[in-house]
Amino acid sequence: MTLSITEECISCWACEPVCPNGAIVVKKEVFRINNNLCTQCEGHEERPQCVEVCPVEGAIINMQGVAMNPPGSLTGIQPTAHPC
Numbered sequence: 429m430t431l432s433i434t435e436e437c438i439s440c441w442a443c444e445p446v447c448p449n450g451a452i453v454v455k456k457e458v459f460r461i462n463n464n465l466c467t468q469c470e471g472h473e474e475r476p477q478c479v480e481v482c483p484v485e486g487a488i489i490n491m492q493g494v495a496m497n498p499p500g501s502l503t504g505i506q507p508t509a510h511p512c
């Protein structure tokens with residue numbers, strides 16, 4: 429079980445220093461998670477630390493492609509259905 433960083437990432441650098449496994453790799457300001465190193469913080473923290481600090485909904489997803497910080501979870505603004 430591991431997580432991934434999507435194109436929603438704004439390269440804010442918040443996640444890189446909090447990862448206990450050094451699993452967040454940065455190349456030319458593009459952030460990725462090394463699947464071989466990410467443990468979802470098991471054994472270190474209750475919740476994935478990168479998810480805890482990431483300010484962008486949808487920037488970190490799980491293996492099923494589901495946002496760890498889903499729409500509305502950070503902004504408090506719930507997504508609404510398009511009126512059309």
Ligand code: SF4
Nearest residue numbers: 447466468469476478
């Ligand atoms: S879930 Fe934890 S181990 Fe995995 S990348 Fe995020 S901070 Fe690192």
Ligand code: SF4
Nearest residue numbers: 437438440441443482
């Ligand atoms: S905390 Fe989120 S937005 Fe910031 S660099 Fe990491 S994944 Fe990207």
